[in-house]
Amino acid sequence: MNKRILTHISCMLLSCTISMAQDSVFSLVTNSIPEDVEYRALSDSTAEARCVNREATSVTVEQTVYLDGKSLTVTKIAYQGFMDCIDLAHISMPNTVTEIGDFAFQNCKSLKLVALPLSLERIGDEAFQDCYSLRYLKLPEGLKSIGDFAFWDCDDLVKAYIPNSVETIEYGAFHSCDNAEIVIDNSRQDIKVGEGAFKGVKSVTYKR
Numbered sequence: 001m002n003k004r005i006l007t008h009i010s011c012m013l014l015s016c017t018i019s020m021a022q023d024s025v026f027s028l029v030t031n032s033i034p035e036d037v038e039y040r041a042l043s044d045s046t047a048e049a050r051c052v053n054r055e056a057t058s059v060t061v062e063q064t065v066y067l068d069g070k071s072l073t074v075t076k077i078a079y080q081g082f083m084d085c086i087d088l089a090h091i092s093m094p095n096t097v098t099e100i101g102d103f104a105f106q107n108c109k110s111l112k113l114v115a116l117p118l119s120l121e122r123i124g125d126e127a128f129q130d131c132y133s134l135r136y137l138k139l140p141e142g143l144k145s146i147g148d149f150a151f152w153d154c155d156d157l158v159k160a161y162i163p164n165s166v167e168t169i170e171y172g173a174f175h176s177c178d179n180a181e182i183v184i185d186n187s188r189q190d191i192k193v194g195e196g197a198f199k200g201v202k203s204v205t206y207k208r
Contacts, residue, residue, distance in 0.1 A: 039065045047072040050081035063094035
């Protein structure tokens with residue numbers, strides 16, 4: 001076969017191969033979806049969640065994740081896990097999360113809706129501090145403790161219900177929630193309330 005023809009065919013094949021490779025790369029880039037949440041093992045069976053996309057607006061935390069070949073149950077929102085996610089408006093957590101770590105959602109200024117899991121037992125210190133857009137809060141039955149300054153300065157909070165299961169409300173927990181009407185189911189009558197827990201709130205009603 002003529003060398004010129006062979007050279008022409010080789011160039012065509014090379015051009016086609018490069019074109020296919022470029023299309024493949026383009027396809028991978030445009031179809032990729034960035035992960036908003038990453039998970040870290042706490043034990044051989046449990047994991048914690050934290051945000052890796054600070055521009056996320058809505059996040060769902062998985063109930064079960066697979067790390068290093070193991071199936072792990074997500075039981076915690078990590079220390080500072082979603083702190084400073086200022087565009088985050090909604091987060092949903094599975095009914096396996098028992099703890100929201102300290103500073104977990106601090107300064108999430110756009111956070112309006114939090115679906116708190118029924119499994120939740122502890123809300124950490126300053127966990128929702130400066131969540132200015134949070135308006136309604138129904139804490140789940142089974143919750144035992146609310147940390148120091150947990151909801152400090154949540155300016156837009158207007159209603160909060162604290163269930164009978166809560167044993168401790170720590171120092172300044174709802175400090176400066178000026179518009180909040182808080183209802184506490186206190187039929188157990190042994191709830192421990194820290195100093196300044198409700199300083200500045202609109203009203204606190206003990207339901208008996």
